[in-house]
Amino acid sequence: MTTSTVENYVKQLYVEQEANPGEMVLMGRLAAAMEVAPGTATSMVKTLADAGLADYQPRGGVRLTSRGQQLALHVLRRHRLVELFLVKILGLDWSQVHDEAEALEHVVSDIVLDRIDELLGYPTVDPHGDPIPTSSGRVHDPKRMNLASCPIGRPQRIVRVLDQNPAFLQFIERQGLMPGTKVTVADREPAADAVRLRLSPKRETTLGLAAANKILVEATATA
Amino acid sequence: MTTSTVENYVKQLYVEQEANPGEMVLMGRLAAAMEVAPGTATSMVKTLADAGLADYQPRGGVRLTSRGQQLALHVLRRHRLVELFLVKILGLDWSQVHDEAEALEHVVSDIVLDRIDELLGYPTVDPHGDPIPTSSGRVHDPKRMNLASCPIGRPQRIVRVLDQNPAFLQFIERQGLMPGTKVTVADREPAADAVRLRLSPKRETTLGLAAANKILVEATATA
DNA sequence: ATCTTCATTTTGATTAATCAAAATTGATCC
DNA sequence: GGATCAATTTTGATTAATCAAAATGAAGAT
Incomplete structure (x- = not known):
């Protein structure tokens, strides 16, 4: 079972890696991004490593494994489809959907997500223009x-x-x-x-x- | 903060009380309904009592306080509106929405719920005919x-x-x-x-x- | 080569929720 | 008035996630 917390760390690691491609993510960065104490980041990263989601080099940093990356992309897909759904179908303001989606992304099932995807006409970007990964975990993210x-x-x-x-x-x-x-x-x-x-x-x-x-x-x- | 677990216990207590009006809910019943060990029910019930959500008589059973009842009704409202939404808007089968709603009910915000309510035209019953409590916690539930x-x-x-x-x-x-x-x-x-x-x-x-x-x-x- | 510094890791506690198993309590039954 | 039984409560552990504070280590500074 992968908990919401694990999903959040993996997602954050993905974002940090995007921001600094190729580099390992340092504990300080991760801890700050997750708003936890440094020791917490260290211990969660070990958990991720044990679960095969990340490679961890003590004092060297972390990097997602490809399984970790896949998980991150699935979470991002849920997050972004939910955001678009909240704007397009429920009429929420684009400025408020991020926080809503933050909670929903851990809870929507594949069946529900497929329905949302279909209802929205298989969109490729969310309300902020962030690309929506496919269900097989591919993202089209051109340099801009x-x-x-x-x-x-x-x-x-x-x-x-x-x-x-x-x-x-x-x-x-x-x-x-x-x-x-x-x-x-x-x-x-x-x-x-x-x-x-x-x-x-x-x-x-x-x-x-x-x-x-x-x-x-x-x-x-x-x- | 009221956790998902607390919401689930309160909801279950509400259901048990409906089934046997006036009586106290015994620990055995509650433990069985929640599928936990008896000791777990006892300790959670103490937590509910400390939070002012239930009255607990050791060896006598539990009963929701009116605050507990209000919380239960809010959770049921979320659950049932979500169920109807899943059937009506996303086109899921009425036989599968209960389990989906079980997870979503702890996570949908008031804003999202209001939008769903509006979109569905302020419905009074869910796909199974269960009455949807109002946002102020009233239920219309005629004898049948x-x-x-x-x-x-x-x-x-x-x-x-x-x-x-x-x-x-x-x-x-x-x-x-x-x-x-x-x-x-x-x-x-x-x-x-x-x-x-x-x-x-x-x-x-x-x-x-x-x-x-x-x-x-x-x-x-x-x- | 040693010192200092700062990031990181470790350690020891804490909270929520849970279980298994032991202790307790009430009630019932001779 | 015990003895017994079943339900309940207690106790002691466990897991996930967290923090504060102490220990460690690597890198640069003198």
Whole structure:
């Protein structure tokens, strides 16, 4: 039996590994991310290792095994399908579904998940633009530019927002920068921590660099 | 914080009290119902008592306090709304939703539950005909006859099935005896453990007494 | 080569839920 | 008034997850 706690650690490890590909995840990082004492992380990681979900090198860090990775992807699939379901079918706000899904992801059965998947038309991304792994554990996750790095003056479409914080998401929504929106970077002033965006001929807005970094875009046909 | 386990004990106590109104629930009964060792029931009941959810008389039994009753009703509300949701919106079979709901009932938030309630049009009964308590913890649960006790030869409508066992529910479904169906008891032969039912002028079927007892009905206008 | 520092690991406790098995209590039965 | 029996409670352990605080170790600093 894999507990909710194990699922959460595995999921977090996956996220940390994505952020720093190839590197081992250090206990300090993991403990901070999970908001537990360092010793707790150490002992849970040993549990994961015993369960064949992770490789652990004392004082060297952890890395998911491929079984661990598969489990992480299944949890992420549940999480993201549930999020989309909460927005599309139940009409919840995209800024609040992350926390709801955090609880539901450990409890929805495969049958329920399949029904949700079907009802939503086999979607590939959740409301934040995060990719939904397939049931066999594959993810399509293309490299993307963000509003702090994409070319200036070329039309882009926002495809993903890399932050689940409700306050941040609400801010993004107020700025009209949700996934799907078309924007063009008018200019950047790194010294002033500012990125000026044009949403339409009449509408523009400014973002800090940290925020701009979290908003991923895709170049669109210059229409 | 009230744990899933506490919610389950409280819910079970509520069910036991419904079955035997006025009486205290004995530890043996509770332990059997929860499928735990007797000592476990004793110690959990003390926990409930400390939390103000139950009154406990050593060697005398337990009874829910009104706070315990309120909690039980909230859990039942979650359970039954979720069941109906799984059938109506996700298209699951009524015979399998009980077990799914058993897990989900501890995890759906008030916001999600309100959305489900609204989406379903504020229903009053779940797929088995069990009444759904209101969010303020009221239940409308009229006394009912069953197929083993209702008058013979008078048309009835099936309104509730008192058993969550998937195999039993599938059997009921195969017999065409789901809630909403109209039936007339043709006759009963207690000695043969048989209740003969007429579903339509051409369709009839036979049921054992134990099964007949679990199917609640309401007299319909003789149409 | 030793010292210092800081991350990590260990150790010892704690909480919730559980079990097995021993102790207790009430009630019933000569 | 015991003796007996069944239900209940107690006791002592166990597992998962956690923390605080003490011990350890590896790396750089002198």
